Amino acid sequence: MTTATEATEATEVDNAICDAEIVDDDERLLPAAPAGAPVAYRITRHTILAEGELPPRVDEQPPFTARDFTVPGRVKKRIAERGARNTRVNRDSTRTRFEQWCAKEGRIAQPTTTTANVAAYFGYLMETGKLDGSKYSPDSLLAYCSRIVSWYAKGDRPDASLVREMIEDYRLEEFIPAGGEKEQSAGLTLKYLVRVLAKIDENTRSGRRDAAMLVLQYGMLYRSIEVTNLLVKQIRVDTDGVWVWTAKSKTRRKGRGRWRFIRDRADLQTVARVRAWLADLRELREPTEHDQNPADGESAYLPAKPLFRALTTTGNLKRRKNATVRGLFLTGRAVNEMIKARAENAGVALINGLKVTSHSLRAGPNTDMAEALVPLADRNTAGDWSPDSTLADDVYNRPDGTIDTSKDDPLDAVPLWGAFEDQDAPDRQ
CATH class of the missing domain: 1.20.120 (Four Helix Bundle (Hemerythrin (Met), subunit A))
Known part of the structure; x- marks a missing residue:
């Protein structure tokens, strides 16, 4: 016979919220538990179990020690510095x-x-x-x-x-109601780029360097950091154009690099300008504290060295002992300032009310190709955008592709700009 007290206790148990564990009628399938202690399982919202399967037990966790959570200092630095700077x-x-x-x-x-x-x-x-x-x-x-x-x-x-x-x-x-709009760079199309190039004094090393950088950046639709990351070994001059190797881009950080061909053009004279700058690199030596261009110094024309270098006003290499972030490489900001200064000198600092920046050399060739009816897919390939991109440059990633070994340059469809026949332009034939 059940007493009133026992009935009350049974009701309280029925109405209580109790901790419980998953059990099976066959006790032989249960993991062994310490005598007198409940079995505790490790369950999170991400746990996935097959029907009838028990979750892992807490007491089955490996006996980690401090060593299991410790990495060498150099590894910790790599972890902290992962990703682009x-x-x-x-x-x-x-x-x-x-x-x-x-x-x-x-x-x-x-x-x-x-x-x-x-x-x-x-x-x-x-x-x-x-x-x-x-x-x-x-x-x-x-x-x-x-x-x-x-x-x-x-x-x-x-x-x-x-x-x-x-x-x-x-x-x-x-x-939007307050007049906010996305700041865009002007498109430095051929119509304006040839004017910028014509105003550069290519009798100087800095002039030859900047001219070579501009035509390469236009031909590759490069961002400023991508053109500064080029190495000497990543440029190969052919008789009818220039091969350029891109190890990675902002939108293609993983996978294989690719070669792309930029065909020579009479309006841009890409081959002549790149050759002129490479000749300068062969003459330049790494500066020392007492000599800006020592005859027995290390050559700037080495495969793993940057293609474009910081120069002094006299045309020698700048010492980069304090450049702890980029080392011998130029910064993207330096390229941006160079392009703005060259555009201002040519009277095209503003195009259609927009400022010329380094990004203008991405928008410019894309605009030229679009006007020449180059298909979107070809323009996306040229600019290293994803195939379905709408040219929102820094949003979409490009899938890994194979290396292009054909001399197929989508800029071939763009007519030559007539200003290259100007008698005031430098003769490069």
């Missing part, structure tokens, strides 16, 4: 600003955070804008959102979709 700098600065804002507001940024903290931060950016009074562009905010959310482990990430919806509303309701 500009990407790391932008990523880290974005995360640091978010962390500083959280600390100021009494919120937690690390080791984990909340969706509310991230949403509040982006609301703050939208409302206050930049220090110069201008508004943040929606595209910049989307990039910031990705950098911050990816800071956390996948299972602990804030709800990025909510923040992205906030940003898109901001684009439509605040940014």
